[in-house]
Amino acid sequence: MKRRDFLKGALAGGAMLASGSPAQARPNKTMPPEAVGLLYDSTLCIGCKACVAACKESNGMPPEFSTAEQYWDTPLDISGKTLNVIKMYKEGSGEIKDSEKNGYAFMKVSCLHCVDPSCVSACPVSAMTKDPVNGIVSYDKGACIGCRYCVAACPFGVPRFQYDRPFPQITKCQLCTHRMKEGKYAACAYVCPTGATLFGKVSDLHAEAKRRLALKPGDDTEFPRGNLNTHDQSSFPAKAAKYLPQIYGEKELGGTQMLKLSAVHFEKLGMPTLPERSYAATSETMQHTLYGGLVLPLVFLGGLTYIAKRNVKNYGDDEKE
């Protein structure tokens, strides 16, 4: 191979590296067949934090204090000790519920169980996995190396790490997978008094969300509580709020298994505006273009070996000493 040919080849390779081949583009992953999740309706949430307490108890997580008197669990954010919190938005006098001006609103912060999760794509050791059937994103501490690439990658800031421990773990909501084995469902939805957090199949939760968005503000309606699919609890009668015409989690990064409704803009509640293409798809398309089947590296290595073999002779590197 002449050096000119090599340069041509290198340039062609470089162009492939740079442009990526659309044929290999990895599309967003799709919703698993039996995906389960949560529907969180900010307008129904009364900020009682029963879900926070139930989550702590059910997952055996320690209390976390944010006040001088350490009387009870008062987490301000999810952390290595807390998998679920309710945060509050407040503006002006903070008197009117679900009003952006002079009002307040709540937001549940916990794992959204993305359809195409960044954490699963990032994890180098398969410690973060997405169940192919129910779609729950789980964490395996036995596999984890504690690199925190998942913590850094998650666009919702969900996986957390225990910086204060010599043998730390990643912590995140796993939708109470351990309770499902006992025929139960997510503790947060189980204890929610108003149905603001509702458990169910994502397809049914989506239909329920659509139903709510179709209601006129002020209409009387029944809000299911607990498990949408088994109707294990009586429903909660209330008036429909003035919803934003958006289901958060329907399209964000290819969708999430946690859907959210609100009357206050999601950005104000700490939920970022995100594109429809998942970052995992972008990253993996790039990686597969460069390293798919190790084709490019092997071609590159072949060229390098040929040239190196010829040039090494010139310098006497391979001569006998």
Added chain:
Amino acid sequence: MSATHNHPAPAPLGGPLVTPVTITLAILVAIAFVILGIRFVLGIGAVTNVSDGYPFGIWIAYDVVIGSAFACGGYSLALLVYIFNKGEYHPMVRPALLASMFGYTLAGASVIFDLGRYWNTWHIFWPGYAQVNSVMFEVAVCITAYIVVMMIEFSPAFLEKFGFKDIHKKLNKVLFLIIALGVLLPSMHQSSLGSLIVVFGNQIHPLWQTIMLPLLFLMTAVMIGFAIVIFESCLSSSGFKRPLELHLLTGLSRLMTGLLAAYLVVRVGDLAVRGALGFMFEPSIEAFMFWVEMGLFAAPLVLLWQPAARQKPARLFVAAFCLLFAGFFLRINAFLVGYETGAGWHYFPAVPEIMVSVGLIALEILGYIVLVRYLPILPKEEQI
């Protein structure tokens, strides 16, 4: 690598090992080890300022991402000598390779300090655990493989010292393959160190988030490789009181300047294509740091644009220094300054955290001094 017909053979420098410089370096290394002891007993948070908002601190952004880039001298010279057939640089390969081997080994080993569950590290290489879609998997495997390759490349220095002629002869028969791997692997992981943050999506500021990150990181790694060789040659010639190989440095700086011009075209072109040029004019810390970064990239281009300027050692040194800092800021900006994961999170490294990175640098310099005095690495001076 060994003696050639045209160049003086490498030989041990000799000289004292215990000097004020080496003692100072050893103290810095000891301090770092004490801090790491605390880290392994009390957790990473006890000695660093990393948090869930900034889970990667300088132990990743500096020790690994920048540390390995600064260790690209061996890569850049191997590319030049063995692939582009520039034989005149051959005497510089071995000292550069030593610095690279040290830099990479420490960059790779220092990852352990940052891994929360370090006892599971082997999972990265184990089928069943290894997750091939992860950019970090690719980086970890390629860096580890490259460290092994460099040790093999470098082994002639040891084999000469201890007189293992047979192994040396066998090794020489496959040296071309080792050399080819020694060019391929850094090309892969230096670009992937940029790819690492593509999955961070909108958490990386648009001045740095681009699908071109692998190309930007690769081009700057090669340039940093040239810059570090120039930088180390200048330091080593003054430190060990040896003549400067000026004609070689001049040639290197010419290549470096050409590559730098190409890089700036790609960098600005990418910003233009993505419509991100406007972000550099916003009144933000990101925009300010972008200008610092770009100023440091532009400075060597201005300093070395005239061929005559490349003959001046002081100017070469300053230009190389600027380019090293430019590469430093590209990586710090992309990984830390341009990273924003939500309101309320801040990061600046803690003093013990910095002291660990300082200790690593000290260990690198100390190791280099000891080895060049003890092993045949630097070309023997003709007047001796």
